[in-house]
Amino acid sequence: MDKKYTIKDIAKLAGVSKGTVDRVLHKRGKVSPLALEKVNEVLKVIDYEPNLIARNLKNNKIYRICIVLPDPKIDPYWLPCLNGIDDARQEFKAYNLVIETFYFNPEKKKSFLKTNETVLGLSPDAVLLAPLFHKETVDVIEEYHSLNIIVNTFNNQVESSFVQCFVGQDLFRSGRIAAKLLDSITDKGQIAIVHIDETYKNAIHMQEKERGFRNYFEEKENSEYTITTLKLKNPNVEISFNNFLNENPDVSGIFITTSKAYQIAKIISAFKHKKIRVVGYDLVDENVSYLNQGVIDFMIHQNQKRQAYLGITSLVEYFLFHKEIPEMILLPIDIVNAENAEYYIE
Amino acid sequence: MDKKYTIKDIAKLAGVSKGTVDRVLHKRGKVSPLALEKVNEVLKVIDYEPNLIARNLKNNKIYRICIVLPDPKIDPYWLPCLNGIDDARQEFKAYNLVIETFYFNPEKKKSFLKTNETVLGLSPDAVLLAPLFHKETVDVIEEYHSLNIIVNTFNNQVESSFVQCFVGQDLFRSGRIAAKLLDSITDKGQIAIVHIDETYKNAIHMQEKERGFRNYFEEKENSEYTITTLKLKNPNVEISFNNFLNENPDVSGIFITTSKAYQIAKIISAFKHKKIRVVGYDLVDENVSYLNQGVIDFMIHQNQKRQAYLGITSLVEYFLFHKEIPEMILLPIDIVNAENAEYYIE
DNA sequence: ATAAAAAATGTGCTCGAACACATATTAAAA
DNA sequence: TTTTAATATGTGTTCGAGCACATTTTTTAT
Structure with missing residues (x-):
């Protein structure tokens, strides 16, 4: 039957x-x-x-997928992606796939362009792109498109009709989650939104998170908080933030919009006056350390590993199994505290 | 190359x-x-x-996998599993697989035994089992084993050397997470651990969670809480718990070890005296509703869907791709609040 | 009515692993 | 040395889809 x-x-x-x-x-x-x-x-x-097995046995074309992302040696934020790429590679190693990784220097547009030039030269079947530089990205994507190369993006969204699929998180919602967390662990007082090393390439990220964060408190009636935004730049983060704390003794909560919560945590752990609650992003070692020490209360996990993984697998399954590529894959936004962190570290 | x-x-x-x-x-x-x-x-x-594709094309045996779990119509806790099963079925529909689901009445040992009898009669290649009744399960597993049928279990752990793989969560750790959450949102006072409708079949679950919960506070120095355990049984939950609240005005936090946090939430939302914090399990509709109302603060997600999914896929990949079946798959323990709940509802 | 062109249909090979079976080689027995 | 047995090696078929090519049928033109 x-x-x-x-x-x-x-x-x-x-x-x-x-x-x-x-x-x-x-x-x-x-x-x-x-x-x-x-x-x-x-x-x-x-x-x-x-029978997809038979079909694939016959169609033994070698599909080439290139992943273009910032060099994790320069920005370790991207390190987990490598595991996601490896996972995908492992899972489909029986098939005729070539999955290659290409790095660029996240601080240099030229490097980004050059890397994409290299990839274009290989004329792959698809590219998974971390689109840091807006204008350049749009151009590059158009070039890929004109060569019939499918483009998926991850982590950062870029509005281009030539992008097949975006894999990432809803940053606005992520800001709301941070707000809800801080709201549940602090009573009243001042809350600081801290952007560290804001640059053109991550500004949208941070602003979107801030928008979500503020939106939560705007919706909430009779909220007893005042919210301040701080933009700090290394190497002055420590001095500036110390000054801020001294000038604002009523600070009860801090929301850091990047992976650099540990910088703030370091300052706070030295600042013994009162308990200040901290919510930040990403399970980099330093953050986890402060999470375990109780200086950071919650982290939000951006799940880069799975972003990369899904960005690739959606392409692979399209080529191999003719599965439709969704327009957007929004990952869950995981809440992490000291007790469940180990499950998300990768 | x-x-x-x-x-x-x-x-x-x-x-x-x-x-x-x-x-x-x-x-x-x-x-x-x-x-x-x-x-x-x-x-x-x-x-x-x-080339695994070629190998599978030749070896076109039809693998039969049976899933044995409680009837979701009787206990909706198991409902998400069906989605996980469907996902797995969908993913591998191109292969020669027969994935069948068999229900038993979670309140009746006889039903459990009978269902397994039916499955045994089909002599499948593997069985994924939700092992509710301890002794009976051990016997059943031995029977399967003697017929060379591979057995994976999920949700509940059962010590038997004949089980290939267990898929589930670390309940002790899950208790600790709940403790940490309550600790971060309450100051001091009494915390109640509430077991609702504890029966032989879920007692171990609850106890393990309680152990983890208490362990957290034991490890923590100078904790200002007193912890009480309550065992409530329907239909007396409302009366008993109301009495408890009236007799213990210093209750500041509640940890409910089952999916029935909504029962407690209902009582609390009527009890206006003071803010009581609540942490519970599972994203059933009623719980989510109280989560959105702010009565329940955090839920812990047991991810039944993925448990079922991984229980099946590990078997499929073993048969199809000769992948090793891990001894244990421990899923992350997701923390859910009103803002990120939607991502986990399934 | 017949040839030529067009359309429809069928046949046979390929992909790579697995295994049955046929053939070739070597070793042991007569 | 020849026969027989044992062992080693090679050949050919299968799985199901896909596609090139051969063959058949139908249509159109002469």
């Missing part, structure tokens, strides 16, 4: 040859109305699922 | 036939020392990965 029908079965049932069935299934034409009718009749009754 | 070698390639390189290579690779014997040497020499140099 659960028997899998083959093209041969259909051919026999319809009284035609497998070639005809094949033509009907693939709408290749050259089929008489009568034969078409007969085959469709059979297809209506049975539930035909092509 | 990334070329995939085939058996034919090896044969040519070694100067033997593909039959001989096959015998060497599968250690089927009937190979002369000389030929063995020649083939091994080649294998040492190149990196041969058998």
